[in-house]
Amino acid sequence: MSAGYSADAGPSRRGFLGAAALVGGWLLTDGALAQSAGSGADAAGGAMGPYVLPPLPYGYADLEPHIDPETMKLHHDAHHAAYVNAANEALAELERVRREGGREYARVRALTDALAFNVSGHVLHSVFWTNMRPDGGPQPASDSAIGETLRREFGSVEKWREHFAWAAAQVQGGGWGVLGYDPVSQRLLVLAAEKHQNAAAWGVVPLLVVDVWEHAYYLRYRNERASYLKAFMNVINWSDVDARLLAARALRGPTRGES
Ligand code: MN3
16 A cells, blocks of 8 residues: 555556656665655664665555464564664764774775665565565466566466476575566566575566565464465565566666667
């Protein structure tokens, strides 16, 4: 409900582009952007800074029976909030380092690592929440851009789903399965990120992401990541994925230039 388009009305390209914004090359919905345009003082994350925790677009229990409310509450209010706070802290620390200079620059490496980890965590979680909806499902509308593109590039939606689930299942430790749009090749790519920022590809815009850190599923699914991934397919918000694809296609790849 925080998205700037109606999932039921079928988002128009113009409508979505008007409501979306590119933040550092990543598409966030206007909900997240509107939040970050504010002071940030009253955000759930509590910290002042450029990164702000967006509200969940549904209730904690609304993804039942697929994802349990305790997981949703901890995941959003504690884990995601921690990434937001740490990203803001890293920025503030870097500002202090520049101000004080000298020996303080020895901290740049560690602070830059923290920035990459926490900003990436914030971006992926922000996309993840809107990628799900209570009445979602495994199949995009057959006449949607995302449905047509998955069939063309992967052979079928089922083949794509299989590839995506295996990529996510094989992430070592914490990480993400990612379906992204690459503006350079103008194709969809399935990636599998370790932590939040490793094994990513520069410029690729995340369209559909699934968190496979244990905090995303352990309370209900224990060590059964594959069962969690199967359940995730039942809550996919394809209207959101479709709108992200349309907006991402409007981007120009950095090496393509004018055609
Ligand atoms: Mn997480």
